[in-house]
Amino acid sequence: MSRRRKFHLYLTVVTLCTGFLVATSFETTKLTRKERLNDQLFQQETQLNDRILSEKEQNRHLENQLIDLQRQVGKVEEAMAQQKSEAADTLAQLEAARMLSGVVAVEGPGLVITMQDSQSAASSSDIANYIVHEQDVRLVVNELRAAGAEAISINGQRLVSNSSIRCVGPTIIVNGIKSAAPFVISAIGNPETMESALHLPGGVLQSLQDFVQIDLAKKEKVQLPAFVGDAKTKHS
Structure with a gap:
């Protein structure tokens, strides 16, 4: 190779x-x-x-x-x-x-009761039996309270726990304020309940109807003023 x-x-x-x-x-x-x-x-x-x-x-x-x-x-x-x-x-x-x-003004449904001297007073020999006395007003107020009234006034005077109702001649003194008939008692509460209580047989209205004139009116709105004065002072 x-x-x-x-x-x-x-x-x-x-x-x-x-x-x-x-x-x-x-x-x-x-x-x-x-x-x-x-x-x-x-x-x-x-x-x-x-x-x-x-x-x-x-x-x-x-x-x-x-x-x-x-x-x-x-x-x-x-x-x-x-x-x-x-x-x-x-x-x-x-x-x-x-x-x-009673320290504030209030309003609500209630009842207005107007109490006046009877027309029979002028012709009666005993006028005192036919005029409105403080005990008559007190009976109505107590019945309203028992029926659940939440607030009450008399001729614009708001009632509080120690308010008193006194009679001086033909006038009534509430919270130290004097007023004459007619006496308008305004109450806030259930109108039907209060009216029924006043109309009970043998109750307030039945016992007074022969001596004084009383008118009732149910109201959807009743206005009550606030209490004016010292609530701690007892009005005698």
């Missing part, structure tokens, strides 16, 4: 080996890159899963906080509703007390 042919043979062998090595190196490089890429993807997937789990745990924690806050808000709302109810009850009691004490 000539040197030239040997050279070509060696060159061919070297070329083939080089090609094989290059090809092997390329495949190895491709495999290494693929493994690295797969490893990176795995790491990224692992990190993403860890982040998802962390987010889920945080969301669960926030949901628990929200539930606790909703419970606290519910308790506060219940307490506020209770306080509001108690305040409304207190206000209602205060208004009722103010009405009963």
Whole structure:
């Protein structure tokens, strides 16, 4: 074999080996890159899963906080509703007390009773039997109170717990104020109940009807003034 042919043979062998090595190196490089890429993807997937789990745990924690806050808000709302109810009850009691004490003007449905001297008084030898006396007015007032009257006035004078009704001649003094007949008694309360109480058999109206004139009128709105004076002072 000539040197030239040997050279070509060696060159061919070297070329083939080089090609094989290059090809092997390329495949190895491709495999290494693929493994690295797969490893990176795995790491990224692992990190993403860890982040998802962390987010889920945080969301669960926030949901628990929200539930606790909703419970606290519910308790506060219940307490506020209770306080509001108690305040409304207190206000209602205060208004009722103010009405009963007579310190404020009031209005509402009620009854107006007008008491006048009897027309028989002029022709009677005993005039005193046919004129309105303080005990007559007091009987009507007491019957109205027993029938649930919430507030009462006589000729514009508001009655309070220690108001007195006194007779001086043909006049009556209420809260220190003198007035003459006719005597208008205004009462706030249930009109039907108060009227029925006054009309009871053997009651106030039946006992007075032969001696004085009494007229009743049910009203949808009766206005009573506030008490004027010192409620602590007993009017004698």
